Amino acid sequence: MTFNDNVRVDTSHVQKRSGGARRGGLAVGGGSIGLLVILFIGSQLLGVDLTGLATGFSSAGGGSSSEEVVALDNCKSGKDANDNQECRMAAASDSLNRYWASQVNNYRAPAPVVLFSGSTQSQCGTASAATGPFYCPPEEAIYVDVSFFETLRSNYGATGGSLSEMYVLAHEWGHHISNLIGSLDQAGRESGATSGSVRLELQADCFAGAWVGAAQTITDDSGVPFLQPITQSQIDDALSAAAAVGDDSIMENAGMQVDPDRFTHGSSEQRQKWFMTGYEQGPTMCGTFDVAASEL
Numbered sequence: 001m002t003f004n005d006n007v008r009v010d011t012s013h014v015q016k017r018s019g020g021a022r023r024g025g026l027a028v029g030g031g032s033i034g035l036l037v038i039l040f041i042g043s044q045l046l047g048v049d050l051t052g053l054a055t056g057f058s059s060a061g062g063g064s065s066s067e068e069v070v071a072l073d074n075c076k077s078g079k080d081a082n083d084n085q086e087c088r089m090a091a092a093s094d095s096l097n098r099y100w101a102s103q104v105n106n107y108r109a110p111a112p113v114v115l116f117s118g119s120t121q122s123q124c125g126t127a128s129a130a131t132g133p134f135y136c137p138p139e140e141a142i143y144v145d146v147s148f149f150e151t152l153r154s155n156y157g158a159t160g161g162s163l164s165e166m167y168v169l170a171h172e173w174g175h176h177i178s179n180l181i182g183s184l185d186q187a188g189r190e191s192g193a194t195s196g197s198v199r200l201e202l203q204a205d206c207f208a209g210a211w212v213g214a215a216q217t218i219t220d221d222s223g224v225p226f227l228q229p230i231t232q233s234q235i236d237d238a239l240s241a242a243a244a245v246g247d248d249s250i251m252e253n254a255g256m257q258v259d260p261d262r263f264t265h266g267s268s269e270q271r272q273k274w275f276m277t278g279y280e281q282g283p284t285m286c287g288t289f290d291v292a293a294s295e296l
């Protein structure tokens with residue numbers, strides 16, 4: 001999607017963390033353990049940490065003292081968002097906040113949206129490049145590793161594009177919405193094609209689609225829409241990203257047999273289907289916990 005150049009962007013809900021945090025703890029990208037790394041990424045990809053102590057996060061503590069929190073003061077307009085990835089995340093966050101405030105009673109913004117690269121501390125543990133973007137329920141915070149977008153293209157075969165990046169952010173926002181409306185508590189921790197975790201992930205995809213479907217109507221305080229009407233090729237990019245992070249696609253990518261009993265996020269086809277359900281029909285149709293297994 002393309003931002004209108006003159007839309008004004010409020011960056012107050014977004015922060016960038018840079019420098020400081022040590023890499024290490026988690027071995028990332030080591031050749032001989034490539035498969036393990038891929039499996040780990042698969043298990044966490046676009047995930048929500050339900051426990052606050054998820055496996056795979058190293059425990060919190062250390063490494064954060066020299067981390068710097070930076071405001072995104074350079075992101076002022078839609079033009080900045082079109083030119084710069086971090087500003088794009090900030091502008092999309094502003095739009096997402098305004099959209100969901102109009103859809104959810106007693107809405108609270110995520111506190112905050114954290115952009116990082118490398119690693120950073122969260123109340124859910126130390127996030128690293130291997131963690132991927134995630135939502136941390138105890139903080140109600142969204143963590144987006146901006147280097148993940150390149151991983152999505154290079155390792156998972158997504159076509160890329162600005163909407164695929166915003167789909168990732170909107171998906172994590174979807175977990176926040178599930179938290180606010182109580183469905184996150186229903187999810188449980190078991191895996192499997194019809195499990196609560198799959199239903200939760202598909203709900204987040206549906207919520208992401210709902211925002212994309214409404215995005216061109218959401219305006220800044222002066223009435224300027226954030227985004228220009230979406231094109232088919234941009235929708236295709238978002239669907240490509242949704243397919244790339246399907247459990248079957250991740251397992252195939254890792255050279256494994258596709259095993260639906262181990263699904264945690266849903267198949268590529270399901271992720272696309274629920275994104276389109278939200279896109280075409282809005283958030284009230286995102287009741288993934290209410291549909292029969294055959295309709296997932």
Ligand SMILES: [Zn+2]
Pocket residue numbers: 045046047048171172175201204
């Ligand atoms: Zn997720």
